[in-house]
Amino acid sequence: MLASFTRMFAQENVQHPYFAQSAKALVTADGKKAAQDRLLKPPYTLIYFSAHWCPPCRTFTPDLVKFYNENGGGEKFEVLFVSSDEDGVKMLGYMKEMTMPWIALTFGSSKTNEIKKKYGGEGIPCLTVVDGKDEVVFHSYVEGEYVGPRHVLDQFKGLLDKK
Numbered sequence: 001m002l003a004s005f006t007r008m009f010a011q012e013n014v015q016h017p018y019f020a021q022s023a024k025a026l027v028t029a030d031g032k033k034a035a036q037d038r039l040l041k042p043p044y045t046l047i048y049f050s051a052h053w054c055p056p057c058r059t060f061t062p063d064l065v066k067f068y069n070e071n072g073g074g075e076k077f078e079v080l081f082v083s084s085d086e087d088g089v090k091m092l093g094y095m096k097e098m099t100m101p102w103i104a105l106t107f108g109s110s111k112t113n114e115i116k117k118k119y120g121g122e123g124i125p126c127l128t129v130v131d132g133k134d135e136v137v138f139h140s141y142v143e144g145e146y147v148g149p150r151h152v153l154d155q156f157k158g159l160l161d162k163k
Helices: 002-012 015-024 057-069 088-097 112-119 149-162
Strands: 044-050 079-083 103-105 125-128 138-139
Touching: 015 112, 044 057, 044 149, 079 088, 079 112, 088 125, 103 125, 125 149, 138 149
Parallel strands: 044 079, 079 103
Antiparallel strands: 044 125, 125 138
């Protein structure tokens, strides 16, 4: 009984418990396997749903790259790219072209649809900020209305500035 209580207590205190279980197959823009710690250590995760074929995504992605580089990306937060591309080659090509410094869920991961359903929206680009308990803090869709990823970045910047 003590062992099950200890496991339960340890799981409750894990940073990003959902992603610790579901997002284990991660890659960088060069296609190399990424350590799951990159996703689990920062207190916030920004989940970016996007694709190379999406013009609004291609317009927003450079802004997200700049935000990441100028606001403590990798330390204060991490971005998890969840691709809607047709294949892994196009996904990695998009990551390289846009110089995405963050990690991505491996193309074809069995968890992609689950993560899209849990944190995504009706379309892309979609940006969702989750805290260390993997609860949604900010989302591109508010009460079914699309407010967009720039709105999410502005809200998140305000949160970072307060800390």
